[in-house]
Amino acid sequence: MEKLKLNKKRGLLERQEHDFILKNPEEPELYRYLFSYDEIPKIAFNDRKVPMITPDEWWITDTSFRDGQQSTAPLTVKQIVDLYKLMAKLGGPKGIIRASEFFLYSEKDREAVRKCQELGFKFPEITSWIRANEKDFQLVKEMNIPETGILVSCSDYHIYKKMNLDRKKALDKYLGIVKSALDAGIRPRCHFEDITRADFYGFVVPFALELMNLSRESGVPIKIRACDTLGYGVSFPGAALPRSVQGIIYGLNTYADVPPEFLEWHGHNDFYKVVTNATTAWLYGCSSINCSLLGIGERTGNCPTEAMCIEYAQLKGTLDGMDLTAITEIAEYFENEIGYSIPPHTPFVGKAFNTTRAGIHADGLLKDEEIYNVFDTEKILGRKPVVSISNTSGLAGIAYWINSYYGVPTEHSLNKSNPVCLAIKEQVDKEYAGGRNTVFGDGELDDMVRMYNASFHKVLQNKLWNEMNEYNKK
Numbered sequence: 194m195e196k197l198k199l200n201k202k203r204g205l206l207e208r209q210e211h212d213f214i215l216k217n218p219e220e221p222e223l224y225r226y227l228f229s230y231d232e233i234p235k236i237a238f239n240d241r242k243v244p245m246i247t248p249d250e251w252w253i254t255d256t257s258f259r260d261g262q263q264s265t266a267p268l269t270v271k272q273i274v275d276l277y278k279l280m281a282k283l284g285g286p287k288g289i290i291r292a293s294e295f296f297l298y299s300e301k302d303r304e305a306v307r308k309c310q311e312l313g314f315k316f317p318e319i320t321s322w323i324r325a326n327e328k329d330f331q332l333v334k335e336m337n338i339p340e341t342g343i344l345v346s347c348s349d350y351h352i353y354k355k356m357n358l359d360r361k362k363a364l365d366k367y368l369g370i371v372k373s374a375l376d377a378g379i380r381p382r383c384h385f386e387d388i389t390r391a392d393f394y395g396f397v398v399p400f401a402l403e404l405m406n407l408s409r410e411s412g413v414p415i416k417i418r419a420c421d422t423l424g425y426g427v428s429f430p431g432a433a434l435p436r437s438v439q440g441i442i443y444g445l446n447t448y449a450d451v452p453p454e455f456l457e458w459h460g461h462n463d464f465y466k467v468v469t470n471a472t473t474a475w476l477y478g479c480s481s482i483n484c485s486l487l488g489i490g491e492r493t494g495n496c497p498t499e500a501m502c503i504e505y506a507q508l509k510g511t512l513d514g515m516d517l518t519a520i521t522e523i524a525e526y527f528e529n530e531i532g533y534s535i536p537p538h539t540p541f542v543g544k545a546f547n548t549t550r551a552g553i554h555a556d557g558l559l560k561d562e563e564i565y566n567v568f569d570t571e572k573i574l575g576r577k578p579v580v581s582i583s584n585t586s587g588l589a590g591i592a593y594w595i596n597s598y599y600g601v602p603t604e605h606s607l608n609k610s611n612p613v614c615l616a617i618k619e620q621v622d623k624e625y626a627g628g629r630n631t632v633f634g635d636g637e638l639d640d641m642v643r644m645y646n647a648s649f650h651k652v653l654q655n656k657l658w659n660e661m662n663e664y665n666k667k
Contacts, residue, residue, distance in 0.1 A: 196208070196209040197209070200447070202246050202446075203244065203246065207447070209448070211394065211448070213394055213398040213399050213402060213448060213449070214399060215360060215361065215364060215395065215396065215399040215400075216360065216392065216394075216395030216396065217359055217360045217361045218359075218360075219359075220353075221349030221350070221352070221353035221354065222349050222392050222395070223349060223350060223390075224390060224435065227435075227436070228390060228425075234425060236427055236429070236432060236436060237432070237433040237436070238429070238431045238432055238433055239431065239432075239433040240431040241431065241433070241440070242430050242431055243439050243440060243443035243477065244443070245439075245476050245477055246443070246446065246477065246478045247475070247476050247477070247478070248453035248454070248475070248478060248479070248480045250454070250480055251475050251480055251481075251482075251505060251509070252288065252289055252290070252291040252480060252481055252482075253284070253289060253290045253291065253481070253482050253483075253484050253498060253501050253502070253505070254290070254291055254292045254293070254294070254317070254457060254481050254482070254483045254484070255280060255290060255292065255293035255294065255317055255483075255484060255485065255486070255498060256293075256294055256459070256483050256484065256485050256490065256495060257276065257280075257293070257485040257486045257489065257498070258273055258276075258277075258293060258294065258295050258296065258305070259294045259295065259296055259322045259342075260485055260490040260491060260495055261485040261486065261489040261490055261495070262296070263490070263491060264489060264490055264491050264492070264494070265489055265533065266531075267301075268305075268531070269301075270301060270304050270305045270308060272530065272531060273295075273305040273308075273309070274305065274308045274309055274312075275526060275530070276486065276523065276526065277293065277309045277312070277314075277317070278312065279519050279522055279523050279526065280293065280317055280486070280498075280519075280523075281312075281314045281316060281317060282516050282519040282522075283498070283499075283502065283515060283516060283517070283519035283520060283523070284316055284317060284515060285512070285513065285514030285515045285516060286316075286514050287316075287513050287514045288315065288316030288317070288318075289502070289505060289513055289514070289515050290316060290317045290498065291316060291317060291318060291481065292316075292317050292318040292319075292320050292340070293317040293318070293319060293320065294320045294321060294322045294342055295309075295319060295320070295321055295322070296321070296322060297321050297322075297323060297329070297332050297333065297336060297338075303336060306319060306321075306336055306338070307336075310337070318339075318340070319338060320338060320339070320340040320341060320342065320382070321333050321336070321338045321340070321341040321342065322341065322342040323341050323342070323343065324344075327373065329341075330373060330374060330377045330379060331377070333377070333379050334377055334378065334379065338379075339379070339380050340379070340380040340381075340382055340416075341374065341379055341380075341381065341382065342382045342383075342384050342418065343370055343371065343374065343381055343382065343383055343384065344384050344386055345367040345370075345371075345383045345384060345385060345386070345400075346363075346385075346386040346387055347385045347386060347387060347388055347391040347396055347397055347400065348386070348387035348388070348390040348391040348392075349390075349391070349392065349396075350387060350390055351386060351387055352396075360392075360395075360396050364396075364399070364400055364403070367383070367400065368403055368404075368407070371383065371404065371407060371415065372407065375407070375411050375413055380413055380414060380415075380416075381413075381415050381416070382415075382416040382417075382418055382457070383404060383415065383416065383417050383418065384418045384420055384459070385397065385400075385401075385417055385418060385419050385420055386420045386422050387420065387422040387423070388419045388420055388421065388422075388435070388441060389421045389422070389423070389425040389426045389435050389436050389441070390423070390425060390435055391435055392435070393434045393435055393440075393441065393444060394434075394444075394448075397441075397444075397445075397449075398444060398445070398448050398449045401417060401445055401449035401451055402448075402449050402450070404417065405449060405450050405451060408455075414454075414455055415455065416455045416456070416457060416481075417445065417451055417455060417456055417457065418457040418458075418459050418483060419441055419442070419445065419456065419457065419458050419459065419474070419479070420459045421438075421458070421459065421460040421461060421470065422461060423461060423463055424460060424461040424462055424463030424464050424466060424467065424493065425463075425464070426438045426441075426460060426466065426470045427466065427470070428466065428469050428470055428472075428473035438458075438470045438473045438474055438477070439473055439474075439476075439477040442456065442458070442473075442474050442477045442478045442479045443477055443478060445478075446478040453478050453479060453480040454480045454481075456474075456478065456479040456480060456481065457479065457480075457481040457482070457483050458470070458471055458474035458475075458479050458481070458482050458483065459483040459495070459496075460474075460495065460496050461490065461491065461492065461493060461494065461495060462488065462493040462494050462495070462496070463492060463493045467488070467493075467494070467495070467496045467497075468496060468497070468500045468501070468504065470496075471484075471496045471501060471504075472501075472504050472508070475504075475508070476508075482496060482501050483495070483496070484496045484497060484498040484500075484501050485497070485498060486498050486499070486523055486527070487499070487523070487524070487527060487533075487535060487539070487542060488500070489533075499520045499523070499541050499542060500540065500541070502515055502517060502520065503517075503541060517573050517574055518573070518574060518575040520541055520542060520574055521542070521574050521575045521576050522575075523542075524541075524542035524543075541574065545581075546576075547566055547567070547570045547576060547577075547578040547579065548578070548579045548580065548581050549565060549578070549579075549580050549581070549590075562578055565578075566578045577597060578597070579594070579597050579598075580593045580594050580597070581632045581633075582594055582621060582632060582633040582638060583625075583632045583633070584621070584622070584625040586621075587609075587618070588609035588610070588614050588615065588618050589609045591609070591614045591617050591618055591621070591638075592606075592607050592608055592609040592611065592614045594638060595607050595613065595614070595642065595653070598635060598638070598639070599653040599654070599656075600656065601653070601658070601661070602658055605658045605661040605662070612646075613642060613645055613646060613649060616641075616645045617638065617641050617642070617645065620641055621633065
């Protein structure tokens with residue numbers, strides 16, 4: 194029977210055509226027409242478009258010490274604490290990075306939690322991720338952690354094929370686990386694993402409705418983390434469930450009465466869509482995006498924290514207290530202290546992110562860096578744009594490198610007609626003509642400047658800018 198329901202966010206009556214009752218088929222629904230396994234997965238459309246209902250408030254949560262650690266060498270206690278401090282700096286006093294989840298399995302895990310708790314930061318709030326058993330619930334209580342993540346896999350791939358249950362048995366098991374958490378005084382966060390391959394109306398919505406009933410009865414917020422475990426989510430308008438990100442978020446909001454602040458999106462990057470999918474979740478009714486530093490996580494990784502900080506600033510038009518220079522500090526910490534190698538072309542954190550080799554780009558930077566730099570990276574990220582000198586850099590690239598490397602003030606900067614630039618360009622061309630196929634390092638170029646003109650090199654090294662005019666005239 195059709196029902197009318199007031200959508201409080203939109204202020205309109207909407208027709209609700211379905212009662213969402215659990216379907217419990219004998220055989221699993223594997224959506225073989227989408228996921229045939231021996232072919233690339235297919236993206237289906239039904240042209241059903243949902244409205245963009247954006248929450249008033251957005252934030253980021255962190256899984257670097259949980260999902261991130263599952264895919265890299267284990268972090269030490271000190272490294273976890275140091276990164277937690279940098280995360281707090283990045284998120285700022287308003288808690289744009291709202292929470293961070295930790296393992297509790299080993300004594301090292303628990304020591305890291307205690308050290309972070311001792312810092313007394315309001316944000317990120319320390320939460321946990323546990324196995325759903327009484328022993329682990331007790332551990333959460335002993336550690337004085339208010340919220341924990343609980344794995345509640347929701348696709349038939351997991352329910353039937355991994356857990357050897359049917360949907361009814363899985364639902365009963367999950368609800369029992371959530372009730373145990375509530376009885377233990379713990380705020381549950383339910384991780385709907387593999388939601389982009391799940392029967393949305395036949396399992397996801399009925400389960401979410403049960404959780405919201407429990408939340409109302411207990412007075413405790415029960416959060417739902419929509420986990421795009423294999424990165425199947427798509428953000429295309431009119432895409433069909435189960436792969437439609439906006440369809441999932443809208444459906445949980447509208448059909449299961451899950452408020453935006455109870456919803457969290459957790460994506461993976463298997464199909465290069467992790468950032469776009471996360472942003473789509475924000476725009477369509479999900480307040481929280483679960484991320485990891487540098488995007489480190491299972492297989493292709495999670496949504497990068499730094500990417501969503503930049504997305505937040507683009508969409509909100511404000512940093513809301515975030516300190517984005519911490520992004521550069523985090524990247525440097527991973528490389529210098531942890532020994533993690535960041536691919537150089539990774540946006541915002543890779544060494545080549547604001548580096549150019551092309552002479553035409555370097556010429557633009559030399560005239561006005563805004564021409565070829567995405568924003569003032571020196572002010573916002575603490576990273577001045579640089580050039581790498583190769584066979585395509587030209588005189589402009591060499592001039593820009595000298596000004597950047599030695600920190601020459603704008604009013605004293607060299608132009609590309611300077612004799613030093615001409616001499617270095619001649620040497621660079623000679624080496625490439627002789628078969629060189631690598632870029633020049635800073636040390637090599639510094640040596641070239643010194644060999645060509647030792648007194649000029651001394652002026653640059655000692656920042657004797659008042660003496661620069663003499664060399665600029667030559």
